[in-house]
Amino acid sequence: MFSKKRTFAAVALATGAALALAGCAGDGGEADPTFDPEEEVTLDLAFWGNDVRAELYNEAIAAFNEEYPNITVNATFLGFPEFWEKRQTEAAGGNLPDVMQFDYSYLRQYSENNLLLDLDPYLGDIIETDPLPENILSIGVVNDTTYGIATSTNAWGLFTNTKLLADNGLEAWEGGSYEDYTAWMAEVTEAGDGEFWGGADYTGRIQLLELQLRAEGGNLFNEDGTPGFDEARLTEFWESGQEIRDGIGIPQQTVEELAPLGGFDSAKTASEMTWDNFGAGYLAGLGEEYTELGLQAPPVFEEGAQDLYLKPSMLHTISANTDHPEAAATLVNFLVNSEASGEIFGTNRGLPASETALAAAELDPLSQQVKDYEASIADRLGDAPPVPIVGYGTLEEKFRVLGTELNFGTKTVDEAVAEFFSEMDVVLNQ
The missing domain is CATH 3.40.190.10 (Periplasmic binding protein-like II)
Structure with a gap:
């Protein structure tokens, strides 16, 4: 024993x-x-x-x-x-x-x-x-x-609603770049005709910015606490999500109406990028008719990069x-x-x-799936980033709120970038 x-x-x-x-x-x-x-x-x-x-x-x-x-x-x-x-x-x-x-x-x-x-x-x-x-x-x-x-441990992954896709005769995403993933989301959204969508605006999550920075060889925040990106890089990141916000992703108003559940565990989106230990919570929200989920590697930003981590x-x-x-x-x-x-x-x-x-x-089957998934991404796993800065949780939440406002259209990308950097300046210099 x-x-x-x-x-x-x-x-x-x-x-x-x-x-x-x-x-x-x-x-x-x-x-x-x-x-x-x-x-x-x-x-x-x-x-x-x-x-x-x-x-x-x-x-x-x-x-x-x-x-x-x-x-x-x-x-x-x-x-x-x-x-x-x-x-x-x-x-x-x-x-x-x-x-x-x-x-x-x-x-x-x-x-x-x-x-x-x-x-x-x-x-x-x-x-x-x-x-x-x-x-x-x-x-x-x-x-x-x-x-x-x-x-x-857990790692970042892409969950898919296999039942929703199969019930509507749709193919699962086969992997590829962010552009490939966005194109697949668009096909699912078109098939959903207002009843379901391919996914959500992934640029509303600070973790996706982190993965892209890691793919470029950088960090979200460096060991000395300084940010690994500037206003121009954040602008580029948020602008890359505009196509999704213009009709591909689930509307923010719909997301608000579904709360406290989200789009994915309400079977309103066919995919969701998040930490791989969220599966049990998703299944609980979806209900008894859902017994499994797809779990695969997120899109690739730079081929061969070790952007993921435990x-x-x-x-x-x-x-x-x-x-x-x-x-x-x-x-x-x-x-x-x-x-x-x-x-x-x-x-x-x-x-x-x-x-x-x-x-x-x-x-259990879901835990075995997570274990198999983490084994499958071994080549993409790099060293863990520096331990989060003091105040990281505040910035993570601010990033999420600004992403929500971008989806509602109540803020422009330039306004969101300026507001985030203002908040980050306060957090880093408190």
Whole structure:
């Protein structure tokens, strides 16, 4: 049931092997000569989720305690917004939980404020690295220091409504460039005659701009926090969507009327580009008559470019102020790398990032489809981009709102570009 590789951590603890310590301030250091591997310790673990995920964590903690009976784990959970509200309060008071489920968009903010433990001294020792490919390990790196370990991953993809297409005698998109995809969307929209459309204006998503910039060899935001595009490049991007906004894509008014569902999970659009872990939510919205979806690579902007990347569904981090960094690292390793973790969580946290956990997970058909999809795009997967800047979520939402206004026709491209750069200036210089 348990990974043989994981016993390395137990051996290191049991023999009192010299471990490079990060200390409570997360600044690295020498081995702690006072460390007692059999000491009774208590760790606080915090995660977001619901009752289902809470029960899975309870099972995982019980399995962890079979191996490490001296480490007591007190787990608490909240909904996503409430989780981060509490973390902000705790951060201000210097009392963050020892181990935290963590969202990628907050990693830079917390690490640059010295709130997270440097995990590099534990990599390859307490935290196993063999089951984690380098492109996954690098996801948790900020300013050349590892602060988070990804529990699971997802990638950008193109979903298609296979039933809608088949019921109307339409062919699925066969792949190709953005121009090819737009032409296919137009054919589906014409066939739909106002009842359904080929898709939506993909230039309303900041992720598509990021993929195009990566295809050109750049980034959305560089490691130093500067934008990897200027006003002219954003203008070009938004202007490329004008053809879709002029009648190919689903009208914005229709989208507003369908809320809280979207065009795709209302069977009003035949395709949608988004993260590949959205499939279960789409099927739930579409209803029982829909049992499967198509999932394939998004359009190609530059042939041979490694524009796609694996994004963490979530990570695990350790507070810089933990009194028990070795025990906390042992818990993180178990939650990420153990066979027990894969067996218990399955894909509840996303497709497991650890090869050991993934091999132990029981995959439902949709999860198997995502696994096969991510294997199919291996040649297009590049290194993860720099960890999102502080305030990225604000800019992502602003981009979405401006895309909506472009679709309504209430703003011109030039006006939208000026407004976005004004907002970005505030965020980057706050």
